[in-house]
Amino acid sequence: MLGLLLLLTINTSLLSYGQTTKIRGRITDFTTGEPLPYVNISISGTSVGTITDFNGDYYLETRVKGDSLSVSYLGYAPLSQAIKYNIFQTIDFKLVSNNILMEGVVVRPGENPAHPIIRKIxxxxxxxxxxxxxxxxxxxxxxxxxxxxxxxxxxxxxxxxxxxxxxxxxxxxxxxxxxxxxxxxxxxxxxxxxxxxxxxxxxxxxxxxxxxxxxxxxxxxxxxxxxxxxxxxxxxxxxxxxxxxxxxxxxxxxxxxxxxxxxxxxxxxxxxxxxxxxxxxxxxxxxxxxxxxxxxxxxxxxxxxxxxxxxxxxxxxxxxxxxxxxxxxxxxxxxxxxxxxxxxxxxxxxxxxxxxxxxxxxxxxxxxxxxxxxxxxxxxxxxxxxxxxxxxxxxxxxxxxxxxxxxxxxxxxxxxxQNVPIYKTFVDIINMVVNYYYVVGYFEIGPYFKTYSFNEIEGNRFRVSGRTSNKFSKKVMVSGFTAYGDKDNRFKYGGDVLWIISKSPRISATIAYKEDIEQLGQSKYALTEDNIVTSFLRRNPNYKLSLVKEFSISYEKEWFHGFSNAITVTQRRLYPTVYIPFEFSDGSGSLSELSTTTVNLNTRWYKGEKFLMGQFDRVSLGSDKPIVNLDLTAGLKDIFNSKYEFYKAHINLFYKVNINPFGYSRIILDGGKIFGKIPYPLLHLHEGNETYAFDRYAFNMMNYYEFASDQYVSLFVEHHFQGFFLNRLPLFKKLKWREVVSGKGLIGTLDKKNLDVMKFPLGLTDVSKPYFEVSAGVENIFKVIRIDAMWRLSYLDNPNIEKFGIRVGLQIIF
Structure with a gap:
């Protein structure tokens, strides 16, 4: 709020301007003090007027000139009062009853006269x-x-x-x-x-x-x-x-x-x-x-x-x-x-x-x-x-x-x-809080929440990262980071260059490299591993991480708002650990690394989507249509030391649908198929969640490395009742909590040829019979907290799993 307030200055102008008269007040009975609803109020000599609401309050805002405000109400003496043009004023009226004696009136049961009119409307x-x-x-x-x-x-x-x-x-x-x-x-x-x-x-x-x-x-x-x-x-x-x-x-x-x-x-x-x-x-x-x-x-x-x-x-x-x-x-x-x-x-x-x-x-x-x-x-x-x-x-x-x-x-x-020095200081502070970066001239330092974290592989992890600011360039942004773990005594690093070729329609190119740890089988919307919040919210020891070296080049073209393609070429090397070994199924040995080269074509369709754009980032304002993402991936053998040839097709549909007056639902349908003979890290490792943080795009009661498939389909349905039931309960009415329920199901298959390539880690298996989990929760606690009680309904004999759990989320909703 301070940032917006500081966007102000005043200069004298010689233009002519319109003027506005603003009036508000309350009308009550002179004797009882009770508020009077439906009182007619008008500016004398004009057609401008209004009526009081059920509490006797009224307001008027008009550019029409007038000398006085008049009120009239059946059974009361009319009143008027002088008004001033082009200023705000509060004018209350106390109406005096006419004390007109009337003969008795017989009221018989009948229909409200407003109802026939409403039915005709x-x-x-x-x-x-x-x-x-x-x-x-x-x-x-x-x-x-x-x-x-x-x-x-x-x-x-x-x-x-x-x-x-x-x-x-x-x-x-x-x-x-x-x-x-x-x-x-x-x-x-x-x-x-x-x-x-x-x-x-x-x-x-x-x-x-x-x-x-x-x-x-x-x-x-x-x-x-x-x-x-x-x-x-x-x-x-x-x-x-x-x-x-x-x-x-x-x-x-x-x-x-x-x-x-x-x-x-x-x-x-x-x-x-x-x-x-x-x-x-x-x-x-x-x-x-x-x-x-x-x-x-x-x-x-x-x-x-x-x-x-x-x-x-x-x-x-x-x-x-x-x-x-x-x-x-x-x-x-x-x-x-x-x-x-x-x-x-x-x-x-x-x-x-x-x-x-x-x-x-x-x-x-x-x-x-x-x-x-x-x-x-x-x-x-x-x-x-x-x-x-x-x-x-x-x-x-x-x-x-x-x-x-x-x-x-x-x-x-x-x-x-903007030329006042203190303004720039406040803008920098606000930008850091909202966008997680602190601007220093040509550079932005951050995101600050990744500065420190900890896990079982690295121990205490310290990271320094940043990117160039808009002052450096409004076309090219360079980002980079370096991190160090005091347990594995190893430096990690990475960086990328983003070039915005065109903003409307958006055309961009990116070159990126990283050498860092990664959690396979984690949803892309989950809190990242080097996030201090994730470190504290883990429900299992964080030892399933893998070291990855990855180089990629991508080109994205938006054909029109809501429809775009992106093509990405990636060379990726994945390294085993003591916990996640790469051992051949026949016992003949193990791999020191797993190398692949892939080409991915992404097609994204979101009809009617609009964006609010910055220089590099943009925020989707959504649409009432589904989001469809189609990914086609080819693994290229013998290209840059790649060892495997395979093909993947993946489709994801996200749809938010209003079901008034019962709130709205979010529906996510996801499916894919892999062609070729590949080791388990290249299969689809289904998205687990080993934190207490709620993740809409993961199976919150599933562990990492629990299920893998080469052909699969999943469905997630989440319904927000928006307080439809709790608003009717006296105790919960004041809290303004809102109910939310969800269910998620998954089924997949695993071809035998993919089982014979590499020995699966302990606990990793197929999902040939359906996996289900459901939840019931309350959101809007203190306006930002959501708490879900979750139940796992299948594969209850798998080791080290939770049959029941609590997940917490932070969200800003109206």
């Missing part, structure tokens, strides 16, 4: 949902802002901000939460969006983008409309890995209490106003209200606010406001939407962040006039040449509204604050 969803349209296109404007919140005098007086006092002149207050905030980042995007239902086409052309402190096209791809939309017509609106129930979902009456509040003209169309709140706490639901057209039963306006008790981490509040307009005779389409999110790591009033996104839609057409050049591109998002270079005159003409002075100033903040 549901019945007409297919007709009103914009996604039913065969084609459409539009121009969209997006503004995204990040703010530091809970900015107060205590923060201002801290010593670390001594050189940044000028930034506090721009502190503002949120009408939604009443928290003070400081804008620290803003981006604007203007784009053309194209949609076709059959064949399915979604394309976005970013025509212009403006990002504070960033001039990078890969970042610009994430500032448009794509991957950020929410549709109220969906039964479940997936936000932060949770399927929030829409107030107009097919089962809305099961999740919500609904109230018919008002009816009025919006424009020239008569509409109903329905308010809603959850029937139960801690479920992923909203509070708020909607306006519905009385003829088409389409949504005209919606105000959704996350239920405060919803089981979501780090999100204290979230509000989504949307407005629709009728185009033609019967088609309702989004006109604007606003998203507000309040992030905070703790539950206390500490510093956090606001995330705000404003989108407007214009030039809507129900045709698809997409340029031919765009239709041929595989990428969903394209940044047009010159999009980052539009001047201020262009933006003033293109924005649907003016920026406030504080919003516009953010663009000028970043460059100046």
């Amino acid at each position: 549901i019945a007409n969803k297919a007709q009103n949902n914009p996604e039913r349209l065969d084609h459409y296109q539009y121009e969209s404007y997006n503004k995204v802002e990040i703010d530091l919140n809970n900015v107060d005098e205590e923060m201002k007086n801290k010593k670390i901000f001594k050189q940044f006092q000028f930034i506090f002149d721009y502190v503002d207050t949120s009408a939604v939460t009443g928290k003070t905030f400081l804008p620290i980042f803003i981006t604007e995007t203007l784009s053309d969006f194209y949609f076709s239902k059959n064949p399915r086409v979604e394309k976005e052309v970013i025509k212009a983008t403006k990002i504070s402190g960033v001039n990078n096209e890969s970042v610009a791809q994430f500032t448009g409309k794509m991957y950020q939309s929410m549709n109220i017509y969906d039964n479940y609106i997936n936000i932060f890995n949770q399927g929030f129930v829409s107030p107009i979902a097919d089962l809305s009456l099961w999740y919500y209490k609904l109230y018919l509040i008002d009816s009025a003209f919006i424009g020239n169309r008569w509409c109903y106003q329905i308010s809603f709140k959850p029937r139960r706490s801690q479920e992923p639901t909203f509070t708020g209200d909607i306006w519905v057209h009385d003829t088409t039963f389409a949504i005209v306006k919606s105000n959704l606010r996350m239920e405060k008790s919803a089981n979501i981490n780090f999100v204290k509040d979230m509000v989504v406001n949307s407005e629709y307009t009728m185009l033609g005779d019967s088609i309702w389409f989004l006109k604007s939407s606003n998203l507000f999110v309040d992030f905070n790591i703790t539950d206390r009033k500490t510093t956090g962040f606001f995330g705000r996104k404003t989108t407007s839609y214009s030039n809507v057409k129900f045709t698809l006039d997409m340029p031919d050049t765009l239709s041929k591109l595989a990428e969903k998002v394209m940044v047009k040449d010159g999009a980052l270079n539009q001047d201020e005159n262009f933006w003033q003409q293109s924005r649907p509204f003016e920026l406030t002075k504080k919003e516009a100033a953010i663009y000028q903040m970043v460059d100046s604050v």
Whole structure:
């Protein structure tokens, strides 16, 4: 958080800006002090207004000028109060009852008047949902802002901000939460969006983008409309890995209490106003209200606010406001939407962040006039040449509204604050904590968690490692390490050179060499052996390590986002140990080393995948489609002293699927086949785990060197209930723990010819009958801890195995 705060400076600007009036408050009964829900509040002489929520609270944020705020409520005398333009203000009202005497009223049992309207909305969803349209296109404007919140005098007086006092002149207050905030980042995007239902086409052309402190096209791809939309017509609106129930979902009456509040003209169309709140706490639901057209039963306006008790981490509040307009005779389409999110790591009033996104839609057409050049591109998002270079005159003409002075100033903040010396020091410290490297000029020292570890082969292991920084080069990165064990008295070392030929699409080449110890049969996502955490979390002595000398050259080409190939040539020498010997099956002797030369072709397909890219590394933002990895490997005999000819085919599928309202599942299907006659270290040694750390990609109750195959298939299914059951138990509700269950199965075969090459180590065998393990656990303990109870269901007579175990994981989840 400090790193983002230090991205600030203020410069005076002569531009004209829009102004915003912000009001919030509470309305109560003058006599009883009870809060009054559904009170109408409006700025006199305008169409701007809102209603109080179930706690009598309200907020307004508008650019429209007005002199006073008026409130009215059936049975109470109306009130009004003067307001000030372009500032934040808190205005509370205490309404006085009219004391009107009425004759007795007989109330007979009947249906809630909101329910028939909701049923008609549901019945007409297919007709009103914009996604039913065969084609459409539009121009969209997006503004995204990040703010530091809970900015107060205590923060201002801290010593670390001594050189940044000028930034506090721009502190503002949120009408939604009443928290003070400081804008620290803003981006604007203007784009053309194209949609076709059959064949399915979604394309976005970013025509212009403006990002504070960033001039990078890969970042610009994430500032448009794509991957950020929410549709109220969906039964479940997936936000932060949770399927929030829409107030107009097919089962809305099961999740919500609904109230018919008002009816009025919006424009020239008569509409109903329905308010809603959850029937139960801690479920992923909203509070708020909607306006519905009385003829088409389409949504005209919606105000959704996350239920405060919803089981979501780090999100204290979230509000989504949307407005629709009728185009033609019967088609309702989004006109604007606003998203507000309040992030905070703790539950206390500490510093956090606001995330705000404003989108407007214009030039809507129900045709698809997409340029031919765009239709041929595989990428969903394209940044047009010159999009980052539009001047201020262009933006003033293109924005649907003016920026406030504080919003516009953010663009000028970043460059100046980066010149403050203390800023660079803080950025280096934060980078070290987050990325595990400490930057020193042209070099980065790390990762620090590998500096010390211990194992049975090396004893105490000490390592020094690092890589070149972006200051050295933004195209080439050189990495290296050296390590020493005080038990085997041997130095290990390695290094690689990564050359980024192109970033979009990504094309890279790598040359690498290492002489180091390695754990065969370990999943590639497991904690590495020279990790201090792994050393302490081992459940068995770590003596199954092997010395490896390996040289490789690889070339990777991304044909388009989500589809890539990589070809790798590897020369590898593997050495035996006392614990892992290389003895011939016929007893004729042993090998001093096992040498292979292989060529591997990897094909990776992840449709719709997007990345957030740095200079060398990139982070996948995922997709709703499966990830498929196909590896084809050829072992080349007599090439660089290679002794074996063989061929391997391996396929892996990973799929995350939402099963609302019951959470989501992760499914991993893995299989492979090996052709040829090879010794056991070249077979598929199934991924065990001899630590207490949970590894999703390994068999957590299996030991290393327990099973090997030359033909195999495995299936892993893990389901996260997201608190579906625990949220209903009084004791566990407050803890906000979440249930997770999993099961993993494996079966494989082993050809006799591969059994006759080399004597298997003690305990290593085939898996010709199925191997199973299951688990049940709880995650979200203190928001970051997961604990699983695991049971092994087969091969229970194998030596030195655990039939039951506990595994612990650390994870950051919403």
